[in-house]
Amino acid sequence: MPKKKKKVKKVKISKSKLKNNLKEKNTQKKTAIPNADEKPEIKKIKKQATEKRIYNLKDYVVYPKHGVGKIVAVEKANIGQIDINFYKIFIEKEKLTLTVPINQQSKLRPISSVNQINKCIAILKTKPKIKRTMWSRRAQEYDQKINSGKIYELAEVVKDLNKNTDIIADQSYSERQLFEKAYERLKSEFEAVLKVSPEDVQKKMDKALGRTSSLENSE
Numbered sequence: 409m410p411k412k413k414k415k416v417k418k419v420k421i422s423k424s425k426l427k428n429n430l431k432e433k434n435t436q437k438k439t440a441i442p443n444a445d446e447k448p449e450i451k452k453i454k455k456q457a458t459e460k461r462i463y464n465l466k467d468y469v470v471y472p473k474h475g476v477g478k479i480v481a482v483e484k485a486n487i488g489q490i491d492i493n494f495y496k497i498f499i500e501k502e503k504l505t506l507t508v509p510i511n512q513q514s515k516l517r518p519i520s521s522v523n524q525i526n527k528c529i530a531i532l533k534t535k536p537k538i539k540r541t542m543w544s545r546r547a548q549e550y551d552q553k554i555n556s557g558k559i560y561e562l563a564e565v566v567k568d569l570n571k572n573t574d575i576i577a578d579q580s581y582s583e584r585q586l587f588e589k590a591y592e593r594l595k596s597e598f599e600a601v602l603k604v605s606p607e608d609v610q611k612k613m614d615k616a617l618g619r620t621s622s623l624e625n626s627e
Contacts, residue, residue, distance in 0.1 A: 468600040477498055
């Protein structure tokens, strides 16, 4: 009988080769895709982004904890081999000069518009809100509003603590202190926006608050 020829396992070899070839192609694709699609950031940000708002010399700005100030200088200093630009802001009411880096000016805001001032006057004309909570808690809330830098909240404090109303009869010393602080802050911004004398601003505010009866006789 003739000897049977042994079959060579060509199929298995070809399959393994195919698998290897596929693996190589897949690995090539995987290594190629990240290079084509992914763009890793190599450079690190070395400088802080400057705020978009740029103030000029003699501009009025509001620093929440101190009120309205005027930019008296724009200077540069070298600290740790880094040039830093900053504003010198003079707060007239407190006779205080602040130094604020330009890239950290998020605490500053420009003075209000005339429309915002008119809205504040409308707030001053409304009735004060009566709160039944303890004075210590209310005082804390009022103080936070004063230091928030938000002009509408400032007007609300002035309105709520106004002593010449039928609702609030007497004021304690602490109430008076908070009222005067809020009143002066609001008044200074009125002066900067309206560009009128302090006396005219006071008449305008007192008329809205109903604090004077001699205004009509003086006009």
